[in-house]
Amino acid sequence: EAQVTQNPRYLITVTGKKLTVTCSQNMNHEYMSWYRQDPGLGLRQIYYSMNVEVTDKGDVPEGYKVSRKEKRNFPLILESPSPNQTSLYFCASRPYSNTADIQYFGAGTRLSVL
Amino acid sequence: GENVEQHPSTLSVQEGDSAVIKCTYSDSASNYFPWYKQELGKRPQLIIDIRSNVGEKKDQRIAVTLNKTAKHFSLHITETQPEDSAVYFCAASRGNTDKLIFGTGTRLQVFP
Numbered sequence: 001e002a003q004v005t006q007n008p009r010y011l012i013t014v015t016g017k018k019l020t021v022t023c024s025q026n027m028n029h030e031y032m033s034w035y036r037q038d039p040g041l042g043l044r045q046i047y048y049s050m051n052v053e054v055t056d057k058g059d060v061p062e063g064y065k066v067s068r069k070e071k072r073n074f075p076l077i078l079e080s081p082s083p084n085q086t087s088l089y090f091c092a093s094r095p096y097s098n099t100a101d102i103q104y105f106g107a108g109t110r111l112s113v114l
Numbered sequence: 115g116e117n118v119e120q121h122p123s124t125l126s127v128q129e130g131d132s133a134v135i136k137c138t139y140s141d142s143a144s145n146y147f148p149w150y151k152q153e154l155g156k157r158p159q160l161i162i163d164i165r166s167n168v169g170e171k172k173d174q175r176i177a178v179t180l181n182k183t184a185k186h187f188s189l190h191i192t193e194t195q196p197e198d199s200a201v202y203f204c205a206a207s208r209g210n211t212d213k214l215i216f217g218t219g220t221r222l223q224v225f226p
Contacts, residue, residue: 058213103160105158
């Protein structure tokens with residue numbers, strides 16, 4: 001079954017404690033993204049990657065890091081989380097093609113930073 | 115960069131009525147316009163999309179129209195049902211490697 005898998009689904013942490021949210025896709029997609037969703041603000045892109053070892057900033061990259069060492073994995077790293085990073089996070093993937101294609105979302109990770 | 119505005123932010127309709135959600139975009143180079151539905155506690159899922167070479171696309175009770183000149187596109191849901199209740203997001207992209215820019219969402223409530 002084609003899917004994007006995120007872990008964990010729920011996470012409560014404290015300010016400053018480093019954390020990683022994992023994302024994995026089994027569709028051999030080149031393009032992967034991280035979004036955060038906040039009430040009234042919709043989905044905002046944090047970082048994206050067009051292929052292995054290629055990453056770039058989205059609209060709200062401050063306070064986040066990513067890596068793309070393998071095609072299937074695209075972890076999101078918060079080196080020193082702060083309360084304003086409390087949010088719902090989605091990983092997504094799609095093929096890299098000449099025309100835009102369907103983007104598949106993971107189930108989401110709800111993060112609370114105390 | 116691209117900016118997508120979506121209206122209304124909330125929409126309440128009676129079951130069986132139609133619902134229309136509108137989005138405008140700023141980048142005339144955008145050529146791909148998907149609509150996502152997000153049910154409570156779930157991930158966004160694509161329900162319909164349109165590319166800039168067509169003006170309208172239908173899939174059963176849902177349709178999307180695109181006016182490239184005015185740079186706006188709309189989602190139309192006819193014969194609404196309670197299960198249509200969700201948050202709907204529009205988005206725009208220049209396609210290929212370009213990122214999707216999302217609107218801020220419309221919460222649709224369909225009352226029986």
